[in-house]
Amino acid sequence: xxxxxxxxLTKRFGGLIAVNKVNFGLKKGERRGIIGPNGAGKTTFFxxxxxxxxxxxxxxxxxxxxxxxxxxFQRSRIGISRTFQLTNVFFDMTVFENVWVGANSRAKHPLxxxxxxxxxxxxxxxxxxxxxxxxxxxxxxxxxxNLSGGDQRLLxxxxxxxxxxxxxxxxxxxxxxxxxxxxxxxxxLSALPKELSIVLxxxxxxxxxxxxxTITVLHEGSIIAEGPPEKIRKNKKVKQVYLGE
Amino acid sequence: MFENLLFPFFNGLIWALVISLVALGLCIIFGVMRVxxxxxxxxxxxxxxxxxxxxxxxxxxFWLAMLAAVAIVGIICALLEKFIYRAYEGKVSATLIxxxxxxxxxxxxxxxxFGGKVTIMPAPLPGAISLLGVGFPAYRxxxxxxxxxxxxxMWYFLYKTSxxxxxxxxxxxxxxxxxxxxxxxxxxxxxxxxxxVLAAAGGALAAxxxxxxxxxxxxxxxxxFIVVIxxxxxxxxxxxxxxxxxxxxxxxxxxxxxxxxxxxxxxxxCIIVAVRQTGLIAKIRRSE
Amino acid sequence: xxxxxxxxxxxxxxxxxxxPLFKDVSSGLLSIMSTVLIYAxxxxxxxxxxxxxxxxxxxxxxxxxxxxxxxxxSVRNMNADxxxxxxxxxxxxxxxxxxxxxxxxxxxxxxxxxxxxxxVWIGYYLAMNMVNITGGDDGLSMTLPPISLGFxxxxxxxxxxxxxxxxxxxxxxxxxxxxxxxxxLGKVFIAVRTNPNRVEFLGYNLFYCKxxxxxxxxxxxxxxxxxxxxxxxxxxxxxFNITYSALPIIWTVLGGAGTLWGALIGAAIYLLFxxxxxxxxxxxxxxxxxxxxxxxxxxxxxILGIIKKKISWG
Numbered sequence: 093x094x095x096x097x098x099x100x101l102t103k104r105f106g107g108l109i110a111v112n113k114v115n116f117g118l119k120k121g122e123r124r125g126i127i128g129p130n131g132a133g134k135t136t137f138f139x140x141x142x143x144x145x146x147x148x149x150x151x152x153x154x155x156x157x158x159x160x161x162x163x164x165f166q167r168s169r170i171g172i173s174r175t176f177q178l179t180n181v182f183f184d185m186t187v188f189e190n191v192w193v194g195a196n197s198r199a200k201h202p203l204x205x206x207x208x209x210x211x212x213x214x215x216x217x218x219x220x221x222x223x224x225x226x227x228x229x230x231x232x233x234x235x236x237x238n239l240s241g242g243d244q245r246l247l248x249x250x251x252x253x254x255x256x257x258x259x260x261x262x263x264x265x266x267x268x269x270x271x272x273x274x275x276x277x278x279x280x281l282s283a284l285p286k287e288l289s290i291v292l293x294x295x296x297x298x299x300x301x302x303x304x305x306t307i308t309v310l311h312e313g314s315i316i317a318e319g320p321p322e323k324i325r326k327n328k329k330v331k332q333v334y335l336g337e
Numbered sequence: 338m339f340e341n342l343l344f345p346f347f348n349g350l351i352w353a354l355v356i357s358l359v360a361l362g363l364c365i366i367f368g369v370m371r372v373x374x375x376x377x378x379x380x381x382x383x384x385x386x387x388x389x390x391x392x393x394x395x396x397x398x399f400w401l402a403m404l405a406a407v408a409i410v411g412i413i414c415a416l417l418e419k420f421i422y423r424a425y426e427g428k429v430s431a432t433l434i435x436x437x438x439x440x441x442x443x444x445x446x447x448x449x450x451f452g453g454k455v456t457i458m459p460a461p462l463p464g465a466i467s468l469l470g471v472g473f474p475a476y477r478x479x480x481x482x483x484x485x486x487x488x489x490x491m492w493y494f495l496y497k498t499s500x501x502x503x504x505x506x507x508x509x510x511x512x513x514x515x516x517x518x519x520x521x522x523x524x525x526x527x528x529x530x531x532x533x534v535l536a537a538a539g540g541a542l543a544a545x546x547x548x549x550x551x552x553x554x555x556x557x558x559x560x561x562f563i564v565v566i567x568x569x570x571x572x573x574x575x576x577x578x579x580x581x582x583x584x585x586x587x588x589x590x591x592x593x594x595x596x597x598x599x600x601x602x603x604x605x606x607c608i609i610v611a612v613r614q615t616g617l618i619a620k621i622r623r624s625e
Numbered sequence: 626x627x628x629x630x631x632x633x634x635x636x637x638x639x640x641x642x643x644x645p646l647f648k649d650v651s652s653g654l655l656s657i658m659s660t661v662l663i664y665a666x667x668x669x670x671x672x673x674x675x676x677x678x679x680x681x682x683x684x685x686x687x688x689x690x691x692x693x694x695x696x697x698x699s700v701r702n703m704n705a706d707x708x709x710x711x712x713x714x715x716x717x718x719x720x721x722x723x724x725x726x727x728x729x730x731x732x733x734x735x736x737x738x739x740x741x742x743x744x745v746w747i748g749y750y751l752a753m754n755m756v757n758i759t760g761g762d763d764g765l766s767m768t769l770p771p772i773s774l775g776f777x778x779x780x781x782x783x784x785x786x787x788x789x790x791x792x793x794x795x796x797x798x799x800x801x802x803x804x805x806x807x808x809x810l811g812k813v814f815i816a817v818r819t820n821p822n823r824v825e826f827l828g829y830n831l832f833y834c835k836x837x838x839x840x841x842x843x844x845x846x847x848x849x850x851x852x853x854x855x856x857x858x859x860x861x862x863x864x865f866n867i868t869y870s871a872l873p874i875i876w877t878v879l880g881g882a883g884t885l886w887g888a889l890i891g892a893a894i895y896l897l898f899x900x901x902x903x904x905x906x907x908x909x910x911x912x913x914x915x916x917x918x919x920x921x922x923x924x925x926x927x928i929l930g931i932i933k934k935k936i937s938w939g
Contacts, residue, residue, distance in 0.1 A: 142826060168828035182819040193816045196809050197828035203837070205810035212809060255827055373738045375683065421918060429734040430681040434878055434921050437683070437871050441914025449908055555867070559746040562739045596754040600747055607743070 093156055095120040095289050096141070096172070096259050101150035103136055103313075110136040112313035113150070118259065123282075124291045125304030125321075129333060132310040134293045135177055138261050142174040143167045154259075168197070171258030175248045175265060177293075183237035187228050190236050190247055191219040194254025219254065226250045226280060241268045246277065253284075260290045266299050278303050301325070309333070343471050345591055349584030351477050351546065354484035355539045356579040360561040360568070361491060362535030364575045367565060368508035369528040372422060372432040377536050377561060378554025379443035383410055384537025385544040385553060386451045389458055399461035403541040407534050414533030418526045426525060427511075447551040455550045480542045487538055488576065495572065504528060508570075556599075563606045582606060628936070633886070640792055645785060657900050659788045661893045662795040663852045664876065668888025669802055670845025671873035676883030677806065677814040678838040679821075680730070684741030686869035687725075687748045688718045688843040692850025693860035694752075694759060700767045707770045707781075711851050718847025719840065726839040731832055745870055752862035764861025767854070781855060794852060798845060802885055805841070814838055818883070846873075868910075875913050878920055881929030890928055 094117040103111040111133045118124055126134050139145040141152060143164035151160045154170060162170070182190045192209075195218045196202050210216070223229050226246045231239065236247055245268050252260055262281070266274040278299050281290065294300035300307065301321040309317040309330050317327045324330055359381055366374045387406035391397045397405065417439065425431040460476035467473075495501035506514040507524045515521045539557070547553065564582055568575030582602055589598035644658050667689060674680050695714030699705035705713065729740045752759045759765065769781040772790065779786045805811050816824050817834050825831045854860045863869070876891025895913065902909050924931055 144826075164825045165828050165830050168826055174826060180820065180823050182816055182823065184819045185815065189812065189816075193812065193824070194827045196813070199809070201809075202829070203810045203813060203834070205805045205808040207809075208804075208807050209809045209812050210807075251823075251827070367735070371735060373735050375742065421922065424922070429738065430675065430679055431921060431925075433681050433683065433738055434874060435918055437874060438914040438917030438921070441871065441910050441917070443914075445908040445911035445914065449911075559743055563743060566736070566739060594754060596750045600750050600754075603743065603747055 125300035128310035173257030174261035349587035353583035362532035376440035378558030380536035381540035382554035384540030410537035411534035415530030418529035664892035667849035674842035684745030688846035690865035692847030696851035714851035722843030881927030
């Protein structure tokens, strides 16, 4: 059974069809890459999966259940987490606090007000761990707004992981990273628990081909190819779409 | 009974026209700059007060006084946009606070230059005209005509000129308009100036009808907001909503104390909004 | 942050021990400080809404007025004792806040602002008109009930006792709000203020978080209203006027939003200024209006923001 599935998922903006009858299926523990030229609908697809957009048509299923009508916060609660192409961190808060917010949402009483936030040691430990895993361990108390662009991208990923997700949707995590940083990030992502299903949107072809078991190619809102990286590399339609632009 | 209701109804129409002007100004400011301009009532009052002062102290005739007042307010607003509001466009809480500051400053300036008195401005056109057996003050008919003229001018500007098109495009989608080459900063400056002009014009026209008082802007502010919301941010619908609200309030005033008539009108308008709320939320979502 | 805690303690000591020493020198100072403390409560409540979750209500005087009348009318019509009247005042405000919050907080920012404006004007018009109940513009007065704690009874007519009562409420509200702000809820509030969209994607019900902040701030405004009624033994429809909605905004922006203490600073500056200046310059509000604009443009974090910058620059 697919852990995440869409049936005929469509999103129209007025006359423009951004996502067109997409049937997508993700298995548990899968490492999937999504590529496609600009405007292919990749981020829109993530927006649909995370609940930011309501689909014009079609349905989304998570672990077999229809989640099409769930709001973003409900989708996060069931285990779908996403990061953003344009860095969308909490700029006025420290690195630690950024990750803490996400981790705290999984606490038994995330909105409790009768005890100090500092005393929530479990959450704090988890947040620290995630920061360290992404190489931000020495910058815990820096303001997110003061980080370098590359570190902010890492923080994006850290926040994505902070909610203990079942499915992680990463939107161009390596954009803005140096080649070495990209390689390191992909290594870190590959080392994540096997039960975590990850979908990666990327323009960095090497990174995404390295990471993914299967690649999905989107073009003008539709899936034009899907398969292992070597097959996609040789796919004529894909080459045409990328080179013929 | 009919005659008793005719006069309030007629007054309601005049009032509706004044509200339309003011609400239109509020609407374009909100639409283009996303600014909740709580100083709008003060701009209205300043229009009335400056007109009165030019009339009284400088001996200008009413029309010149109104022109001068409206022009001054418009220019001040345009300058305010450029030097104060521009840095905060789109940030609702910041621009609200700026507007509150502006409202306080304007209100006190009005108090300083006009005093706390309540004065009736002499009608520039005295006398009455008889219609359907009821006498209507000639000035009010003229004021109605001028308001209509203003509205037509606005309509022409917004729908028949390219600058007006830029304004409407920016109201629809600011980023898209900027991407299409519209100078949104200049549009904002023009819009704030124009909004001020409309508010001041409303105040100047209303001055001989209602009494001039430094706090006269208070009532029209809330009415304008309600009208803009009921009009769902659409300019045409805001004008239509004014024509629902004003006669409604005036007719209710026959049966209730004016304040209660106003409250009931507010509540009825809010109910209209609530009933159409789903449509409104979808429109807000789409415009974000 | 030991420096700031020390500073806070110093301020509290001044408030608790030094100010009352002046009670005979001029009952003026004690009197002003009593009002400052009540206004500070109002302002701190507003800070939770604006400073911590970035919701700018321009109609909070609705809750101020409801709190004032809730207390006053309970004393006048039911001969309620101090605590019962307070409870009723706060209860009325809580109900109103929940009812209003349920639909208003859901709205997009600017519609939220406009809604609060419309609601407070409706409240003002009704209060002005229902003269039999509210006394309209002139208002109603009451005889102050004593505060009875077991066998001891305090008369609120004694300005010193009144001052300590208001100080106690101020201290309690301050401690509670500081607690909330440093708790997980408080951190979530700050996250909501910083990036409300992201918070949703992390599993928080954004509406619910903002709603909690709204109700808390409204209830505190109501408490301040009740205390205001006690302070002046009187309430009038003027409390519902929009100027009273502008005041907490002035105090928090001036003092520093999102700090709680900024409200105290802002309220103190405002009241001291009004006390010393309003006698010979009636248009002092023009200064505060100009200050709002100036502070927003040049030092949006207010006075405390300037002080913090000075401290971190050494």
